[in-house]
Amino acid sequence: MGFAEIVSRRFSTRGFDGRPVEAESLGKILEAGRLAPTAKNLQPQHVFVLQSAEALAKVNTLTRSIYGASTVLLICFDRDECWTNPAKPGFPAGYVDCSIVMTHMMLQAEELGVASCWVGSFLPDELSKEFELPDNLVPVALMPLGYAASGVGPSERHFSRKPLCETVKYL
Numbered sequence: 001m002g003f004a005e006i007v008s009r010r011f012s013t014r015g016f017d018g019r020p021v022e023a024e025s026l027g028k029i030l031e032a033g034r035l036a037p038t039a040k041n042l043q044p045q046h047v048f049v050l051q052s053a054e055a056l057a058k059v060n061t062l063t064r065s066i067y068g069a070s071t072v073l074l075i076c077f078d079r080d081e082c083w084t085n086p087a088k089p090g091f092p093a094g095y096v097d098c099s100i101v102m103t104h105m106m107l108q109a110e111e112l113g114v115a116s117c118w119v120g121s122f123l124p125d126e127l128s129k130e131f132e133l134p135d136n137l138v139p140v141a142l143m144p145l146g147y148a149a150s151g152v153g154p155s156e157r158h159f160s161r162k163p164l165c166e167t168v169k170y171l
């Protein structure tokens, strides 16, 4: 599958059949995240793989957006390790870094036939408390991974993309 096909096939999967992601596929997905660019190459990301019954039960109390997945990635950055542009104090690059890491992983997953969803609907403080994260780790997003349950496809919203002329300007 070429890159353009990977990008166009991906959609937010909101219903998984619960089958686990094979260790080999998961390894490739995590490796794609490892190779992502980060500001000053500081690699402040910390990726937690939630697979135990206990971790999954916990994460399901924090968001309604796990959708039955049995593998969930929790992506955080270390605020002490990430870069902050002096011109933008208060905006640590860790959020951008983690977003790139996640995008790499999401697209690698798609290439392997593993479905995913980007999940931002949780309270970071609540999540940090439940998973007893150290103060320096900032949770950015969750990513359920797995295989779409039967009948689950893209949402209507998936097909609504603005034309390039609305988002791109040649100067």
Ligand SMILES: Cc1cc2nc3c(=O)[nH]c(=O)nc-3n(C[C@H](O)[C@H](O)[C@H](O)COP(=O)(O)O)c2cc1C
Residues within 6 Å of the ligand: 010, 011, 012, 013, 014, 065, 117, 118, 119, 120, 121, 122, 154, 155, 157, 158, 159
């Ligand atoms: C930053 C961010 C946060 C998101 N949070 C959620 C979420 O909490 N729950 C959910 O079901 N989808 C979430 N999504 C998925 C978007 O709703 C989805 O990407 C968008 O509607 C386009 O649909 P598509 O991914 O199927 O193309 C999030 C996406 C992004 C980029």
